[in-house]
């Protein structure tokens with residue numbers, strides 16, 4: 001849910017942890033599927049599951065029935081609803097740049113992509129950019145290498161010296177900075193909740209069935225090469241042609257039901273929103289401080305921060321506990337040092353969410369398992385999944401329909417690279 005501030009035209013998100021929240025997505029799903037058999041069962045109805053469901057429903061070559069099973073239709077703790085809701089093209093792999101370029105097109109032309117549905121809002125991207133700040137020559141070299149990759153893929157990334165940064169963004173303290181990198185074309189905030197709402201509604205309008213339930217077990221054929229059915233928490237056994245693992249930070253649990261080990265685990269990330277006594281004169285890019293903390297424009301004199309500090313262990317699937325000391329002891333000092341104008345602020349809200357961290361190479365894991373051929377991965381997005389959902393949903397729907405990727409070759413993200421020990425490392429994970 002979101003509210004537009006008429007002065008800034010920036011959306012204020014009513015995130016689950018936001019004390020200012022004005023509403024919540026209402027659970028509107030049935031609990032029990034209408035049928036006992038589906039061509040595709042999607043485990044997880046957040047942004048990845050919804051995008052896949054839409055692209056399947058939209059494809060005239062796909063004639064099957066689709067069931068989406070979502071364990072919590074309030075989506076309160078999903079990665080989809082607890083993120084910073086931004087997109088960027090500053091990745092270290094060209095494929096990830098192209099994936100985000102499709103996201104930008106999808107968001108800006110959402111109504112056209114959803115064939116003119118009247119309920120789809122006109123959306124834009126608040127392209128304040130991401131500002132990566134390097135405080136070492138080593139990290140500057142990484143930014144230069146990524147810049148070359150991004151340029152090759154058509155991104156408008158600019159490398160900036162500290163004097164150039166100071167000229168355009170005079171509020172930063174830059175004494176320790178050796179290089180910056182920013183792209184202000186199709187990089188910044190977008191209203192992901194509006195996209196998510198539209199995808200769910202559009203897919204349901206085309207016959208996709210969503211249920212509020214949980215897949216708790218899977219049954220395979222005698223050789224273990226095919227998932228034959230999923231068992232729901234309410235006891236129903238649902239036969240499936242293909243099953244898609246779109247279960248976010250719970251992905252390894254879902255994979256284990258089919259006898260598959262998956263290197264994806266929940267990692268806790270904190271978010272804060274603060275109001276500045278003296279807001280900046282210009283939009284604050286999503287600034288990635290060398291400490292790893294990021295802070296961005298949020299509209300109306302407020303700013304959103306994301307970070308974790310110290311060790312980064314796997315956490316329990318349901319662990320969203322807050323450490324309220326972190327704001328004063330860790331986050332705010334970093335922010336006020338980098339942007340002295342933020343020495344006078346008021347904290348407005350705090351929440352915790354999970355990354356579905358791919359511990360193998362911080363990249364997506366997609367497509368079929370090499371042995372369990374009808375088990376399709378859509379996992380491991382490591383904190384950049386929201387912006388990847390349009391391309392990944394489209395690609396997964398293509399795979400389910402044709403057994404191949406068509407619009408964009410995503411086969412580099414196949415599961416087989418994991419047992420083969422061939423990582424495609426994404427260095428730009430924030």
Ligand SMILES: NCCCC(=O)O
Nearest residue numbers: 084086088383384430
């Ligand atoms: N996870 C931080 C914001 C989104 C991104 O990675 O671009």
